[in-house]
Amino acid sequence: MTAGPGQRSDAGAAEPLLAVKGLTIDLPGGARQRGLVEDVTFEVRKGQAVALIGESGCGKSLTSMAILGLLPAAVRVAAGSIHFDGVDLLTCNRKQLRKVRGGPVGMVFQEPMSSLNPTMTVGDQIAEVRRLHLGERRSVALKEASKLLSRVGIPNADRRLGSYPHEMSGGMQQRVMIAAAIACDPKLLIADEPTTALDVTIQAEILELLRDLRRDLDLAVLLVTHDLGVVADFCDDVVVMYAGHIAERTPVDRLFYEPQHPYSSALLAAVPQAGRARTSLTVIPGRVPSAGHFPGGCRFEPRCAHSVEDVCRRPQADTAIADDRRTRCGRVASGDLILKGTVRG
Amino acid sequence: MSAGMVIRRLGGGLLVLWLVSILTFLLVQLIPGDVAEVIAGENATVAEVSRIRIELGLDKPILEQYSSWFVGILQGDLGDSLFTNRSVADTIIEAAPPTVIITLMAIVVAVVIGVTAGIVAGLTQGSWIDRSVSALATLGIAMPSFWLAMVLVSVFALANPWLPATGYVDIREGFGEWLSYVILPSTALGLATAAELARHTRGCVADVLTRPYVRTARARGASGVWLVRRHILRNAAIPVVTVLGLQAGRLLGGVIVVEAVFGISGLGSLAINSVLQRNYPMIQGYVLFSAVIVVAINLIVDLAYGWINPKVRTA
Amino acid sequence: MTTATQSARPRHVIRTLLRQPASATAVGFIAILVFFAIAGPFVYPHDPEVQDLGNRFAEVSWTHLLGTDEFGRDVASRIIQASRIAVTAPLISVGVALLIGLPLGLWAGLRRGAVDAIAGRLADTILSLPALVAALAIIAVLGPGLVNAMLSIGIIFAPGLFRVVRGATLAVAEETFVDSAVAIGSSTRRTLWVHILPNIAAPLLVQVTILMGVALLVEASLSFIGLGVQPPDASWGSMLKAAYTNQFHSPFAVVPSGVAMVLTVLAFNTIGDSIRDAVGLRRRT
Numbered sequence: 001m002t003a004g005p006g007q008r009s010d011a012g013a014a015e016p017l018l019a020v021k022g023l024t025i026d027l028p029g030g031a032r033q034r035g036l037v038e039d040v041t042f043e044v045r046k047g048q049a050v051a052l053i054g055e056s057g058c059g060k061s062l063t064s065m066a067i068l069g070l071l072p073a074a075v076r077v078a079a080g081s082i083h084f085d086g087v088d089l090l091t092c093n094r095k096q097l098r099k100v101r102g103g104p105v106g107m108v109f110q111e112p113m114s115s116l117n118p119t120m121t122v123g124d125q126i127a128e129v130r131r132l133h134l135g136e137r138r139s140v141a142l143k144e145a146s147k148l149l150s151r152v153g154i155p156n157a158d159r160r161l162g163s164y165p166h167e168m169s170g171g172m173q174q175r176v177m178i179a180a181a182i183a184c185d186p187k188l189l190i191a192d193e194p195t196t197a198l199d200v201t202i203q204a205e206i207l208e209l210l211r212d213l214r215r216d217l218d219l220a221v222l223l224v225t226h227d228l229g230v231v232a233d234f235c236d237d238v239v240v241m242y243a244g245h246i247a248e249r250t251p252v253d254r255l256f257y258e259p260q261h262p263y264s265s266a267l268l269a270a271v272p273q274a275g276r277a278r279t280s281l282t283v284i285p286g287r288v289p290s291a292g293h294f295p296g297g298c299r300f301e302p303r304c305a306h307s308v309e310d311v312c313r314r315p316q317a318d319t320a321i322a323d324d325r326r327t328r329c330g331r332v333a334s335g336d337l338i339l340k341g342t343v344r345g
Numbered sequence: 346m347s348a349g350m351v352i353r354r355l356g357g358g359l360l361v362l363w364l365v366s367i368l369t370f371l372l373v374q375l376i377p378g379d380v381a382e383v384i385a386g387e388n389a390t391v392a393e394v395s396r397i398r399i400e401l402g403l404d405k406p407i408l409e410q411y412s413s414w415f416v417g418i419l420q421g422d423l424g425d426s427l428f429t430n431r432s433v434a435d436t437i438i439e440a441a442p443p444t445v446i447i448t449l450m451a452i453v454v455a456v457v458i459g460v461t462a463g464i465v466a467g468l469t470q471g472s473w474i475d476r477s478v479s480a481l482a483t484l485g486i487a488m489p490s491f492w493l494a495m496v497l498v499s500v501f502a503l504a505n506p507w508l509p510a511t512g513y514v515d516i517r518e519g520f521g522e523w524l525s526y527v528i529l530p531s532t533a534l535g536l537a538t539a540a541e542l543a544r545h546t547r548g549c550v551a552d553v554l555t556r557p558y559v560r561t562a563r564a565r566g567a568s569g570v571w572l573v574r575r576h577i578l579r580n581a582a583i584p585v586v587t588v589l590g591l592q593a594g595r596l597l598g599g600v601i602v603v604e605a606v607f608g609i610s611g612l613g614s615l616a617i618n619s620v621l622q623r624n625y626p627m628i629q630g631y632v633l634f635s636a637v638i639v640v641a642i643n644l645i646v647d648l649a650y651g652w653i654n655p656k657v658r659t660a
Numbered sequence: 661m662t663t664a665t666q667s668a669r670p671r672h673v674i675r676t677l678l679r680q681p682a683s684a685t686a687v688g689f690i691a692i693l694v695f696f697a698i699a700g701p702f703v704y705p706h707d708p709e710v711q712d713l714g715n716r717f718a719e720v721s722w723t724h725l726l727g728t729d730e731f732g733r734d735v736a737s738r739i740i741q742a743s744r745i746a747v748t749a750p751l752i753s754v755g756v757a758l759l760i761g762l763p764l765g766l767w768a769g770l771r772r773g774a775v776d777a778i779a780g781r782l783a784d785t786i787l788s789l790p791a792l793v794a795a796l797a798i799i800a801v802l803g804p805g806l807v808n809a810m811l812s813i814g815i816i817f818a819p820g821l822f823r824v825v826r827g828a829t830l831a832v833a834e835e836t837f838v839d840s841a842v843a844i845g846s847s848t849r850r851t852l853w854v855h856i857l858p859n860i861a862a863p864l865l866v867q868v869t870i871l872m873g874v875a876l877l878v879e880a881s882l883s884f885i886g887l888g889v890q891p892p893d894a895s896w897g898s899m900l901k902a903a904y905t906n907q908f909h910s911p912f913a914v915v916p917s918g919v920a921m922v923l924t925v926l927a928f929n930t931i932g933d934s935i936r937d938a939v940g941l942r943r944r945t
Contacts, residue, residue: 099566101563102565109557109561114556114557115558117558117575118655118656129566180561361785368785369797375801376801487925489877491884491900503907594789594790597793598793599881601793601796621804621886621887635793
């Protein structure tokens with residue numbers, strides 16, 4: 001990086017922090033090869049919060065794992081690119097990838113209990129990040145770990161350094177995970193269902209913490225979740241995934257006014273709304289098809305309330321309908337179908 | 346591990362030892378016929394039989410016999426040998442060093458070979474290394490240690506005169522000398538346990554690798570030796586330590602036969618001769634001594650388990 | 661439990677055993693061994709008892725496929741003769757263990773109470789001793805010899821079988837169908853035969869197969885140190901002892917009986933592991 005400051009900021013404005021293009025993940029195995037994620041494209045700009053949303057089995061977690069090369073051994077990336085800060089994480093060498101992991105990109109996982117090493121103190125697990133990336137001595141790194149624990153709202157941080165994960169509550173464990181993820185001042189935090197395994201009250205606290213950190217550290221966040229309620233007041237952009245595809249990409253406020261994919265509107269309808277009496281529980285009929293059993297046409301067609309013959313039986317293309325909006329529903333793209341949001345605009 | 350826990354484990358061990366002492370005592374009572382006559386042999390005179398009867402206290406009521414025997418044990422008095430009139434305790438302590446040392450060295454062999462092979466196999470699942478380790482382990486488990494001992498003697502002592510075929514020298518005679526006598530017996534004894542450990546270690550490493558915390562560590566940039574040492578080994582070690590404890594008994598049994606192959610006069614030959622001569626006080630002492638060692642090893646394993654596994658330590 | 665019960669059906673187990681190359685080979689090997697044990701006298705190449713002192717330690721040849729021993733006896737024939745003990749010794753040992761462990765385990769698992777407490781304590785105590793040490797102690801009482809050695813091995817195996825049976829029975833007894841069987845007036849014996857035994861069969865079968873191999877090893881160990889089979893009877897263990905004594909003259913002598921033993925134990929272990937996998941029990945990793 002010999003570029004001057006002016007050039008640097010120009011490049012920053014033009015180039016997103018994270019750019020995922022045409023990402024395709026499959027389960028190799030000859031004739032039984034199955035596509036799990038197909039042609040996924042989205043961006044996260046500096047300081048922006050983007051949600052990856054969908055029911056479980058949609059491929060959103062796999063997508064987030066692929067960014068840092070953490071896919072399970074049986075699964076592989078078949079096509080696409082993942083650029084972070086200008087470097088393609090799929091083609092760079094292992095050493096470069098290791099520098100990114102835990103350095104400029106931090107990651108928080110779903111189940112804090114099983115995602116923390118049970119035989120290591122929480123202090124050592126946080127300090128580990130600084131020792132690996134900054135080469136700090138253990139004693140120095142532990143001092144920093146103590147500051148980080150305070151930062152994520154754990155009282156008596158110095159004493160808590162020596163605790164083991166099983167001695168803490170789920171909420172505390174998730175705070176430790178976050179502390180380790182931000183230990184090296186990352187630019188991007190990937191949070192894979194960070195609140196799903198927690199009690200409702202704790203969920204709110206953790207989200208509050210993430211919001212604070214985002215503001216204070218100018219942190220970009222990629223939030224993987226199935227909870228639209230979380231998305232509404234935390235994220236800027238939403239990427240809705242269904243059966244390995246992106247169904248819709250949109251700024252979050254527009255999603256609630258005018259969803260551009262029947263799946264998005266079905267998800268919206270399934271969210272309990274304050275002040276709106278619900279006479280019947282709205283759920284999407286059927287289940288997400290499993291990989292290898294995706295329908296040949298629109299993948300949502302079998303469950304879609306707006307499906308019509310012909311159009312929906314053909315594969316759907318990812319179509320731009322505005323500068324910042326894309327949909328994979330042919331009927332919406334052609335203006336044939338206009339969906340109503342849950343919020344009147 | 347908390348002090349209370351150590352005391353509880355110690356108490357459990359002592360209870361087992363007490364029960365073993367009852368079984369050992371009853372052993373002599375179970376001998377069919379008149380014990381004193383059986384021990385004295387067919388050609389014994391009446392005087393000899395009654396001497397043995399009095400010597401063993403067989404003329405007294407059974408509870409009194411047990412309590413006086415048990416009090417003796419507590420004071421380290423296991424009675425005297427029926428043939429040499431030397432104290433059982435002294436004889437055992439004299440015979441013990443080669444046996445104990447070969448067993449300990451066998452544990453070292455087992456841990457070094459078994460755990461290393463298991464880790465490598467677990468980290469390279471599906472590779473040719475992994476498959477060879479699994480095949481060798483399956484073979485090793487099926488191989489009797491005394492046969493392995495004979496094969497090792499054939500190859501390393503008879504066909505090639507590299508190591509002595511029989512005997513044992515004390516470590517005070519020189520380390521190299523001692524090692525040359527200890528290598529073959531402890532390898533023969535330890536390899537089956539190494540095979541068992543390799544299997545378990547491989548399974549544990551493979552299991553730990555699928556755990557979310559290993560993924561977390563990778564997400565933090567950990568890799569290679571750092572990842573293996575801090576995140577994989579310690580977690581995989583927890584079940585492996587338990588297996589090692591279970592194998593201690595197998596080693597203490599196997600050493601009897603391995604000693605016989607190498608002509609080492611340790612506890613094994615003492616035990617075999619005592620059985621052949623019906624030297625009951627000696628057998629009782631030997632069984633009790635073995636039980637003490639097993640209980641001690643299990644106690645050490647429990648402590649190690651607590652040291653490795655923080656969930657036990659702080660519970 | 662229901663899935664394990666269904667997959668534990670004999671037909672399923674046998675089919676799985678014969679479908680995999682490893683376990684099919686193992687089953688074939690044991691079948692040949694049993695054939696040798698029964699038909700031994702008809703298939704010996706030579707009389708295993710006949711000595712030919714002019715032809716001691718003969719090399720491997722077409723007449724003597726595995727050479728001759730220290731008395732000039734044909735080793736191949738003696739291996740075949742000894743297969744009888746290799747089959748019967750484990751059968752008797754495991755039979756004795758079953759005779760003690762099965763009823764006690766069933767009783768303890770079903771009724772709990774004093775039997776459970778006492779037998780459990782006793783089992784723990786015996787299991788705290790190394791198997792071979794305990795075997796020596798029992799032989800000290802019974803005296804050396806093949807039958808006593810097999811008895812002592814059986815007694816040592818009993819606590820392990822007791823634990824397996826008790827554990828499995830306890831688990832099955834807590835299932836509702838046993839309660840309902842008792843509720844409709846099924847007698848204890850009927851409950852045992854119809855409801856419990858079929859359900860503990862799988863873990864028991866696995867344990868028994870593995871113990872067969874261990875019994876063979878312990879029998880060989882005892883024969884090797886002179887406390888098991890006595891001459892002139894041939895067992896692989898006693899043959900190994902003789903081969904050991906003459907190791908300087910004929911290093912090859914330790915190979916035939918040793919390999920026969922390793923292969924047999926390997927076969928029992930392979931079958932045990934395959935049954936374990938077939939019935940969906942957890943592998944001992």
